Amino acid sequence: MxxxxxxxxxxxxxxxxxxxxPIVLWHxxxxxxxxxxxxxxxxxxxxxxxxxxxxxxxxxxxxxxxxxxxxxxxxxxxxxxxxxxxxxxxxxxLSKGYHAIGFSQGGQFLRAIAQRCPNPPMLNLISIGGQHQGVFGFPRCPGDNITICNYVRELLRIGVYESFVQDHLVQAEYWQDPHQEATYRKVSVFLADINQERIFNEQYKTNLLKIGNLVLVKFLRDTMVYPNESEHFGFYAENNTSKIIPLRESSLYINDLLGLKIMDQQSRIKFLESDTNHLEFTDQWFIDNIIPFLKD
Structure with missing residues (x-):
């Protein structure tokens, strides 16, 4: 390791x-x-x-x-x-504040920054393909990382919720198995925590509400993130991968555990889409949809 x-x-x-x-990026x-x-x-x-x-x-x-x-x-x-x-x-x-842009898993990592580290202040959080309700699948390997990805798949197969895997494999830490929800909530070392699914942390909600806008980009033809609705805070229903629970019907939203309901009512959550595969957007799409949130 x-x-x-x-x-x-x-x-x-x-x-x-x-x-x-200033702008902060996380790949x-x-x-x-x-x-x-x-x-x-x-x-x-x-x-x-x-x-x-x-x-x-x-x-x-x-x-x-x-x-x-x-x-x-x-x-x-x-x-x-x-x-x-x-x-x-x-x-x-960055002392006076910054805009944050996270790409794929960098999206939920920067959200954790907003929740846990409010200083320096985050102005807008832009999540481009971030998996905010996790993933249930590892179908395609990015770039030239085939050997690494095969190793990751094997670890996930062996036991995604085993303590060693949870502690040392990034993708296991935001893996949510809809057929093992109780186990996920109990042992997930990252996602279950930042999504307030185990112990409620009032500071997470307070801190996230400090940002200006939460911009969520979903890729409509995504072949990497399953389900792609996770990029808009949606996820499979418990024990049913044929049904998606969208954000506004989720307990996270209904109970307003992160302040997302408040932000939504204030029109501070922007639900954007790209009719492409994962992270495959054009320069013009980025200029039209993302650049406006980077202007003061």
């Missing part, structure tokens, strides 16, 4: 530009902070669209890009959140 020796930041500017709110599974063809292209797109050019802080979990990529599979999510919180607190450019 990977031993993490450090966490550093990959960023595009040394000093923040006055008059433009998805199998990706890294600084790949020029993934987040690197997003950074360049944002820089072309916003004037003045904003300070952009792309989280890198590890001492190099390889560690960052591997930690997206094998570093306990709670440890990742703790380290990321320390990095954000130490970054003076």
């Amino acid at each position: 990977l031993l993490v020796v450090g966490i550093i930041i990959c960023f595009t500017h040394i000093f923040a530009t006055i008059g433009s709110s 998805g599974m199998g990706d890294s902070c600084c790949d020029p063809y993934s987040l690197g292209s997003i950074i360049k797109l944002i820089e072309r669209q916003l004037t003045p050019t904003p300070y952009i802080h792309s989280l890198r979990i590890g001492s190099n890009i390889e560690e960052d990529q591997l930690n997206g599979f094998f570093m306990n999510v709670n440890h990742q959140i703790d380290y990321a919180c320390q990095l954000l607190n130490a970054d003076k450019n």
Whole structure:
């Protein structure tokens, strides 16, 4: 198992530009902070669209890009959140607030940041394909990570809710089996906690309500996230994978455990869609749908 020796930041500017709110990015599974063809292209797109050019802080979990990529599979999510919180607190450019954009699993990780680490303040949280009610399936491997993904699948098969798997496999920590809901709520080390399914934490709700907008992007042709409705906080009904419970019919919303009902009533939750596969959006779609939330 990977031993993490450090966490550093990959960023595009040394000093923040006055008059433009900073932006924090968190990549998805199998990706890294600084790949020029993934987040690197997003950074360049944002820089072309916003004037003045904003300070952009792309989280890198590890001492190099390889560690960052591997930690997206094998570093306990709670440890990742703790380290990321320390990095954000130490970054003076973020002290007055920042917009956050999470890609795939980076979406729910940044939501955990909002709930657990309200300082520096998060202005808008943009989740692009984040699995906020978890996943129940691991169908396709991103990029060149076939060997790693096969290992992950084997661990999930052996026992997703075994303590060793929960403590060391990222994807197991947001795996929700609708046929084992009681077990999931009892042993899930990450998702069940941030979704208030075990012990209610009033601070999680208070902190999430501090953000301006929660922007949720669902990919209509998603072949990676099952069910893709999780990207809008929907999920399978208990013991029934033929039925989806949308956010507004869920106990999370009805009991307002995270303040999502309040935010929705205030029109602060934006439900966006892309008629494409997972994270396969065009530059123009990003410009039309995401850039407006990055403008002060």
